[in-house]
Amino acid sequence: MESIAPPLRIVLLGDIRLEAGEARTNLQRESLRRLMTHLALQPRQPLPRKQLAFTLWPDNDPADALANLRRHLHLLRSLLPPIAREWLVVSTQHIVWNAPPECQVDVHAFEREWTTLHEMEAAAELYRGDLAPGIDTDDDILVRREALRQRYLLLLKSLVRAWMDRSDWSRAWRWARLLVSHDPWDEEAVRLAMTAAALTGSRTAALDMYCALARDLERELHVQPAPETTALYHDILHHRLARSMTPDRSSKAPLFIGRDDELQQLVDLMRSAAQGRGRIVFVSGQPGVGKTTLVQEAVRRFGAMDGTSEPRVF
Known part of the structure; x- marks a missing residue:
């Protein structure tokens, strides 16, 4: 089954550019690149107009910063592929990059x-x-x-x-x-x-x-x-490095990187539950961000620390 190409792909790692099919748009002006980066990293989040203007032009007075933001929003909209222009939602108070999930951002995929x-x-x-x-x-x-x-x-x-x-x-x-x-x-x-x-x-x-x-x-x-x-x-x-290092294949645990704080919190809660102080815990997040994997890894780590078999998960 062939994968469907995203309507727009935003590249922020190693470059800043927009890709729509075979077309590529490179943003040349630094202030425009900064604006696109802030919007793409915070999709579907209302960004206060004044705050964004001051972030991009901190040395300008408020009126000039807001005027710069207005001009750059107009320029950015003109550079976006036609399908994406309606995703840039501008009101008197907020700016929202309202891109659908199908719009790919390499940073989000990497994370x-x-x-x-x-x-x-x-x-x-x-x-x-x-x-x-x-x-x-x-x-x-x-x-x-x-x-x-x-x-x-x-x-x-x-x-x-x-x-x-x-x-x-x-x-x-x-x-x-x-x-x-x-x-x-x-x-x-x-x-x-x-x-x-x-x-x-x-x-x-x-x-x-x-x-x-x-x-x-x-x-x-x-x-x-x-x-x-x-x-x-x-x-x-001196040729003392053994080529036949014996790998440890006993663990069937999945590879897991990051989320150390969340993992430690879950392990601590499991330890409390094992001591009779149970509670209900909600793990929330967008689809596909790894909620199930996070819980599975916490269960595995708790079992390894406790020295017993892993708790049963239903």
């Missing part, structure tokens, strides 16, 4: 919860670069950008470990190279990449990676790599 390796790799492919590149003076965008970057690095580490657990060294090495290219100062990432490289037969690449790290640390910080990184280097150098 969905993942439970399989296929979903994780698909999410990693979505991350083509930082959020809204070129926008460096908007605090809201900068905070979201860093959160997305950290999520991406965590995803890459999880992919490397998952493929190593399955003894698929070439796939682990593919994601490990990408991980180190984005975060070359993370020694845990470097160790993962060194291990994956060595186990694919790229022993020279693994050793070169350590030498580059040691050189950079000495030049920039006047320190040496961590002892465990150096120990791994010597293991690879």
Whole structure:
């Protein structure tokens, strides 16, 4: 069954552009790019007109900021594909990007919860670069950008470990190279990449990676790599790294990333229930965001911490 192309796709990772079928629209003006980014990241949410104007033009007086917003809204509407122009709802008090769920935003797709390796790799492919590149003076965008970057690095580490657990060294090495290219100062990432490289037969690449790290640390910080990184280097150098690492395949738990606060809260509530202090808990959210997976992971973690079998779920 063929998938139906979305009426509009908004790219915010690595670029800012609109895609409708074969047509692509790049937004050139920075203020217009900022406006589109704010709207796309908050679909179907009424944004106060004054607040949005002051966010985009904080150094202008209120009247000028509102006038700028009015002109940019008119320009943005003219650049939108005809089908999407009615989604930009403007009133005297609020601005709403009223796009339907079929309108794809790469950030939202990237932020969905993942439970399989296929979903994780698909999410990693979505991350083509930082959020809204070129926008460096908007605090809201900068905070979201860093959160997305950290999520991406965590995803890459999880992919490397998952493929190593399955003894698929070439796939682990593919994601490990990408991980180190984005975060070359993370020694845990470097160790993962060194291990994956060595186990694919790229022993020279693994050793070169350590030498580059040691050189950079000495030049920039006047320190040496961590002892465990150096120990791994010597293991690879002297052919002591076992290729037949035995992966732990005993766990059938799905892969799960993020939601640490929510998971901990659910685990604490389960612990209270086990001690006779039960209560009703509602987990709400949009369809497809991972509510069931969140509860299943919390149940699994509670069972693992308690040292008994997992609670029954009906």
